[in-house]
Amino acid sequence: MHDFFRPTIQQMTPYAPGEQPGGGKLIKLNTNENPYPPSPKVVAAITHAAQRLERYPDPIGSAFCQRAGEVLGVDPDSILCGNGSDDILTIVTRAFVGEGDVLRMPTPSYILYRTLAQIQGAEVEEVPFADDFSLTEQFSAPTDRLKLCFLPNPNSPSGTVLKPQEIEQLADQLPCPLLVDEAYADFAEFNCLELVARNPKIMVSRTLSKSYGLAGLRFGFLVAAPELISTLRQVKDSYNCDALSLAGATAAIDDQDWLTENRKKVLATRAHMVESLRLLGFSVLDSHANFVWCTHSQPVQPLYEALKRDGVLVRYMKYAGWGEGLRISVGTDSQIDACLTMLKMHLGM
Numbered sequence: 153m154h155d156f157f158r159p160t161i162q163q164m165t166p167y168a169p170g171e172q173p174g175g176g177k178l179i180k181l182n183t184n185e186n187p188y189p190p191s192p193k194v195v196a197a198i199t200h201a202a203q204r205l206e207r208y209p210d211p212i213g214s215a216f217c218q219r220a221g222e223v224l225g226v227d228p229d230s231i232l233c234g235n236g237s238d239d240i241l242t243i244v245t246r247a248f249v250g251e252g253d254v255l256r257m258p259t260p261s262y263i264l265y266r267t268l269a270q271i272q273g274a275e276v277e278e279v280p281f282a283d284d285f286s287l288t289e290q291f292s293a294p295t296d297r298l299k300l301c302f303l304p305n306p307n308s309p310s311g312t313v314l315k316p317q318e319i320e321q322l323a324d325q326l327p328c329p330l331l332v333d334e335a336y337a338d339f340a341e342f343n344c345l346e347l348v349a350r351n352p353k354i355m356v357s358r359t360l361s362k363s364y365g366l367a368g369l370r371f372g373f374l375v376a377a378p379e380l381i382s383t384l385r386q387v388k389d390s391y392n393c394d395a396l397s398l399a400g401a402t403a404a405i406d407d408q409d410w411l412t413e414n415r416k417k418v419l420a421t422r423a424h425m426v427e428s429l430r431l432l433g434f435s436v437l438d439s440h441a442n443f444v445w446c447t448h449s450q451p452v453q454p455l456y457e458a459l460k461r462d463g464v465l466v467r468y469m470k471y472a473g474w475g476e477g478l479r480i481s482v483g484t485d486s487q488i489d490a491c492l493t494m495l496k497m498h499l500g501m
């Protein structure tokens with residue numbers, strides 16, 4: 153049966169998301185979910201919307217666009233709603249990248265971009281970050297058939313962030329649109345939202361999965377020039393966001409107090425994590441996201457395995473030419489303390 157698939161589908165390497173083990177008492181620090189539940193207003197809005205499920209949802213999510221536009225200070229016509237920001241990335245790739253075209257991404261970063269390009273039968277150009285996770289000139293160099301660039305900012309797994317000025321310069325040099333994936337921007341000090349109105353080649357994607365504690369709801373959105381948004385709406389599925397996620401997302405973006413409180417807790421725990429991991433001998437990059445990236449002079453895969461046996465799941469990552477490290481999501485204080493205690497034990501300290 154394999155032969156029936158398009159050659160590019162036969163050849164593609166599947167994207168492997170972080171483990172989502174069912175049930176158990178596992179401390180889950182491997183996929184950057186928020187350790188805290190979403191705003192109760194989100195649950196109330198979803199419950200209310202559940203009473204009208206015989207109707208199709210609003211195809212473009214006007215109520216969300218309106219409210220998000222007010223909250224973020226952008227034109228509602230510059231917002232595209234998606235079934236998670238992965239859906240946004242899919243729509244954008246389908247719209248800009250065809251067979252034989254080139255999609256550029258930095259490495260190490262979010263591996264899903266590679267899969268999206270492969271589905272299109274496109275070529276992925278992975279440009280390595282410099283040692284300090286800045287971008288080299290190679291990232292802005294024009295290439296034949298280069299049609300789209302993806303740049304996660306803050307980046308995963310490093311947690312590092314590039315300044316908006318650098319990104320604006322980068323976009324000026326590029327011959328194609330640049331999508332800045334701001335999945336973690338709510339945990340950083342700055343973001344690129346203001347650049348969209350200044351340079352229509354810049355698009356910014358956001359998700360409610362991380363900072364709003366709504367990974368299970370599946371909602372993300374794109375902010376881009378209105379002329380891009382109207383065409384991207386032709387590419388998406390007619391009803392790509394269901395009525396429950398639209399209602400929940402609108403209530404979530406409306407409750408900025410919840411976000412502020414949540415961010416405060418996550419950033420406090422993050423600071424404690426960075427400090428404690430350094431005391432355990434890890435090299436830890438300053439993080440601008442809700443996870444930390446740490447490396448050690450000794451191999452970390454056995455540490456990952458040992459933590460897993462203890463019931464603590466973190467992400468072990470290995471990148472060709474970059475070595476390996478652990479990406480540990482910011483959990484609650486007690487989850488992080490449990491993780492740190494076990495690491496200390498396994499390091500024999």
Ligand SMILES: *Cc1c(COP(=O)(O)O)cnc(C)c1O
Pocket residue numbers: 184235236237238239262304308333335358359360361367371372
């Ligand atoms: C988590 C993540 C996403 C995906 O977010 P969803 O909205 O849950 O699909 C996108 N980009 C990066 C870099 C992420 O880490």
